[in-house]
Amino acid sequence: MNITEVLHTIDELVKKKTGEHLDDLQKSIITGLCNKQTYDQIASEFGYKSANYIGDESRKLFEILSEELEEDINKSNFCWTIERVINSQLTNFGNTNINLCSSCELANHPLINNQETKVKYSHHDLTLAPQITKFYNRETELKKLNNYIFNQNLKLIFVLGLSGIGKTYFVKRFVDLNLDKFEVIIWKNFKFPLSLDLLISDLLNTCQQQPQETLQAKLKLLFDIFTQKRCLIILDNIENIFISGQLAGQYKQEYKDYQNFFTRIIETQHQSNIILISQEECAEMRCFDEDLSVINCLKLSGLNDVEFMKNMGLKDEESYLTLINLYEGNPFYFKSIAHSIKNIYDGHIAEFLTENKDNCGTGILPVNQINLPVITTQIQSNFQLLFDKLSPIEQKIILKLSKFDQPISREELKENLELSSTDFINGLQSLQQRYLVTKIKQDKIMFNLSPVFREYVKLNLLSIVKLSNI
Numbered sequence: 171m172n173i174t175e176v177l178h179t180i181d182e183l184v185k186k187k188t189g190e191h192l193d194d195l196q197k198s199i200i201t202g203l204c205n206k207q208t209y210d211q212i213a214s215e216f217g218y219k220s221a222n223y224i225g226d227e228s229r230k231l232f233e234i235l236s237e238e239l240e241e242d243i244n245k246s247n248f249c250w251t252i253e254r255v256i257n258s259q260l261t262n263f264g265n266t267n268i269n270l271c272s273s274c275e276l277a278n279h280p281l282i283n284n285q286e287t288k289v290k291y292s293h294h295d296l297t298l299a300p301q302i303t304k305f306y307n308r309e310t311e312l313k314k315l316n317n318y319i320f321n322q323n324l325k326l327i328f329v330l331g332l333s334g335i336g337k338t339y340f341v342k343r344f345v346d347l348n349l350d351k352f353e354v355i356i357w358k359n360f361k362f363p364l365s366l367d368l369l370i371s372d373l374l375n376t377c378q379q380q381p382q383e384t385l386q387a388k389l390k391l392l393f394d395i396f397t398q399k400r401c402l403i404i405l406d407n408i409e410n411i412f413i414s415g416q417l418a419g420q421y422k423q424e425y426k427d428y429q430n431f432f433t434r435i436i437e438t439q440h441q442s443n444i445i446l447i448s449q450e451e452c453a454e455m456r457c458f459d460e461d462l463s464v465i466n467c468l469k470l471s472g473l474n475d476v477e478f479m480k481n482m483g484l485k486d487e488e489s490y491l492t493l494i495n496l497y498e499g500n501p502f503y504f505k506s507i508a509h510s511i512k513n514i515y516d517g518h519i520a521e522f523l524t525e526n527k528d529n530c531g532t533g534i535l536p537v538n539q540i541n542l543p544v545i546t547t548q549i550q551s552n553f554q555l556l557f558d559k560l561s562p563i564e565q566k567i568i569l570k571l572s573k574f575d576q577p578i579s580r581e582e583l584k585e586n587l588e589l590s591s592t593d594f595i596n597g598l599q600s601l602q603q604r605y606l607v608t609k610i611k612q613d614k615i616m617f618n619l620s621p622v623f624r625e626y627v628k629l630n631l632l633s634i635v636k637l638s639n640i
């Protein structure tokens with residue numbers, strides 16, 4: 171809800187009641203109240219002497235609005251009531267809800283001009299979800315998610331994987347394909363996480379519910395809605411509620427109550443589905459067999475789609491697969507390197523690959539050349555963030571792993587690492603929870619560091635060692 175919409179709506183209501191437009195003082199009060207300011211703050215920000223005066227003028231405004239809307243409006247319910255009025259007006263006029271989904275699929279939906287459809291989607295809020303123009307592949311994963319949601323009716327689903335692997339895109343695609351299956355769809359992005367209290371208030375607000383005082387009351391109402399209506403709630407970038415610099419999946423103090431919220435989603439009877447998207451696994455996301463009737467995880471791996479390359483304007487089709495493998499099927503890495511290949515090599519993947527080879531020879535035997543992933547500045551800054559999130563124990567393990575171009579055994583990894591068994595086990599486990607290290611089952615169990623990440627570590631070895639004090 172933006173302030174212009176609010177001022178416009180209140181101006182119309184006041185004009186209807188008094189015949190006068192809003193004056194500057196009333197506009198300042200409304201702006202202040204929408205920004206959750208006290209009368210004191212409004213007075214000082216807008217240059218009025220007394221908070222009492224602001225209080226008196228506010229009450230006069232509330233009186234006018236209460237009479238016009240035939241309901242009791244006061245300071246504490248002001249913002250929410252106005253938002254509800256705006257939403258219901260828009261719905262009544264056959265317009266879209268102000269929180270309504272902005273996805274291109276919905277905007278182009280053949281039924282969008284139909285009044286019934288607009289009302290049907292009035293509890294959809296996809297404003298924070300990306301718009302998808304081209305989507306490739308992921309058919310198997312889409313089928314799996316469909317099954318989890320529509321056949322098994324799992325309450326909590328985790329979509330997990332390394333940054334850039336396509337988690338957000340994948341879930342948004344699923345949502346776009348299933349808009350009409352849910353009465354409520356809300357997408358929240360945790361790039362800047364919300365406290366649980368604010369999140370629940372926000373969800374209730376989109377569902378046009380009365381504001382509640384306590385978190386308990388809000389949760390009760392939310393779970394009532396989860397029971398009465400089929401809701402789909404997506405919380406993206408959940409990794410941001412976990413602590414940086416420590417082992418994976420530990421909640422920051424201020425977000426600890428999310429743990430109880432997730433447990434309550436699983437334990438309560440309702441007909442709704444919640445999808446959590448994360449780069450990092452926490453304990454709740456580890457799905458044991460006995461949990462699989464209520465929760466499940468979808469771990470995304472690389473996207474092996476040559477059409478994707480073609481559409482990025484890259485040449486040398488015979489080299490597509492080599493490039494895909496080199497960048498581990500990570501679409502974010504492809505897009506970034508494709509941009510450089512187009513600019514520097516005129517789109518010729520073969521030339522790029524030939525020029526970027528590493529000589530692994532002994533000097534006596536013939537040289538065995540392997541392709542090396544080039545780390546673009548975009549990939550570099552993405553990895554820097556990932557590396558900074560690691561605990562010192564994990565950083566030590568990563569540095570050791572980066573010295574090997576092949577997967578290595580636990581014994582080799584542990585050698586000379588100067589970590590206690592507890593730290594070693596927890597660190598290695600944590601790196602797997604972040605999808606940076608994978609376990610490979612050969613004759614023996616081996617551990618492999620993501621090759622692109624390994625290249626980043628090798629290139630930045632000096633600064634990493636200096637900064638991390640390892």
Ligand SMILES: Nc1ncnc2c1ncn2[C@@H]1O[C@H](COP(=O)(O)OP(=O)(O)OP(=O)(O)O)[C@@H](O)[C@H]1O
Pocket residue numbers: 304305306307308331332333334335336337338339340407448449473501502505
């Ligand atoms: N299936 C797909 N089809 C087309 N493009 C894709 C697909 N998956 C991912 N992409 C492209 O790759 C980029 C990265 O994908 P996305 O944002 O979904 O990654 P992510 O796993 O959510 O990353 P992060 O954890 O950093 O949020 C997208 O901006 C999109 O351009």
Ligand SMILES: [Mg+2]
Pocket residue numbers: 337338339406407
């Ligand atoms: Mg994402």
